[in-house]
Amino acid sequence: MHDPHPPQPATPAASGTTPLPATERAALLRALELAARGPADTPNPQVGCVLLAPDGTTLGEGHHRGAGTPHAEAAALTDAAARGHDPRGGTAVVTLEPCRHTGRTGPCARALREAGVARVVFALPDPGAAEGGGGAELAAAGVDVAGGPAAVGEQLAGAALDLVGPWYARAARPAVHVILKTATTLDGRVAAADGTSRWITGPDAREHAHRVRAGVDAIVVGTGTVLADDPALTARPDGTAVQQPLRVAVGHRPVPATARIRGDDGRFLQLATHDPALVIAHLAARGARRVVVEGGPRLATAFLRADAVDELHAYLAPVHLGAGAAAVGDLGVTSIGEALRWRTAHVERLGEDVLLIAHPATGDPAAGHS
Ligand SMILES: NC(=O)c1ccc[n+]([C@@H]2O[C@H](COP(=O)([O-])OP(=O)(O)OC[C@H]3O[C@@H](n4cnc5c(N)ncnc54)[C@H](OP(=O)(O)O)[C@@H]3O)[C@@H](O)[C@H]2O)c1
DSSP: OOOSSOOOOOOOSOOOOOOSOHHHHHHHHHHHHHHTTSOSSSSSOOOEEEEEOTTSOEEEEEEOOSTTSOOHHHHHHHHHHHTTOOOTTOEEEEEEOOOOSOSSSOOHHHHHHHTTOOEEEEEEOOOOTTTTTHHHHHHHTTOEEEESHHHHOHHHHHHHHHHHHHHHHHHHGGGOEEEEEEEEOTTSBSSOTTSOOTTSSOHHHHHHHHHHHHTOSEEEEEHHHHHHHOOOOOOOGGGOOOSOOEEEEESSSOOOTTOGGGOSSSOEEEEOOSOHHHHHHHHHHTTOOEEEEOOOHHHHHHHHHTTOOSEEEEEEOSOOOSSSOBSSOOOSOOSGGGOOOEEEEEEEEETTEEEEEEEEOTTOTTOSOO
């Protein structure tokens, strides 16, 4: 498939200045510079750290030089000691959340706490199940912790993610549960020939979908759906507005200023990428753990091809269209033995429609999932 857009950073289109003080912003930019000096494409991420004194002067700097070598925080503490500086009462500014696990090197959260650092700022939360949570550990010990895009701003968090995208995507994937929703006719179509798709399913199915939305952290669609349908992507179970998930448009085309997906609550995000793994990484960086991908067909195809779907919600309406877009495009399957197969977990009648919930048939010899 020809992609007219060459790979490029998926830094969110949302602008937004950093909420950080100027010295910490400058230190984070420096930490990113340091991080980039570490080896890329290794099992470990590139990480940089700058230690600041309470007056904002630099006490020490460090970056991770590869597996088996000290983490960036440890390197910065060593550098501060070598320069004769005491980090007590200072601030550690790191590109990635300090780890709390004991691997080949000790946990960085503990090292910073024991060094007497009073504040820790990090651009990206560590999504790994074993490594995540260093920030929480530090906060519990009374350290002032500010981490993630909300704390450092979209641009700095985006720059940090651009640096470690593939590593972050790999680490984040198991932490994020991805639901793929489709609403199709009996002949597998999601829109009529003219692109209209409202409504294929009836009110009961749509109400069910709203309840699903109310239980996720993000609702994701492609720009094609935004431009064709102008969906609001709000969660309104039983007609009531609830805590709203993030509304995410994936793709390079601009989302019109008047598009309903933008809303007015600041919970809109555009990710200029075609890579499902990066979409998941960006959402994980914002703390999302459960997301629903609501199409359309090109985005659904990309998630299926990337093996990035954990749960299928297929609403089937007793409708024929005979023409129009199919729910998914080419999956690279040429023979029946390569079919992507699912295990049915739940079937429910919703008015005239049927909902099928299924999971990848992983491990099944007849399954297409790896
Ligand atoms: N019944 C349903 O369940 C349902 C749900 C949603 C949509 N729809 C219907 O689907 C139709 C829209 O279809 P669509 O396929 O254009 O929608 P889409 O999948 O929402 O959007 C396609 C766009 O997504 C972006 N994209 C992101 N990752 C991609 C990747 N890996 N490969 C290719 N593109 C990627 C591209 O945007 P850029 O070109 O901007 O980079 C692409 O043009 C509408 O008629 C809508 O009504 C039906």
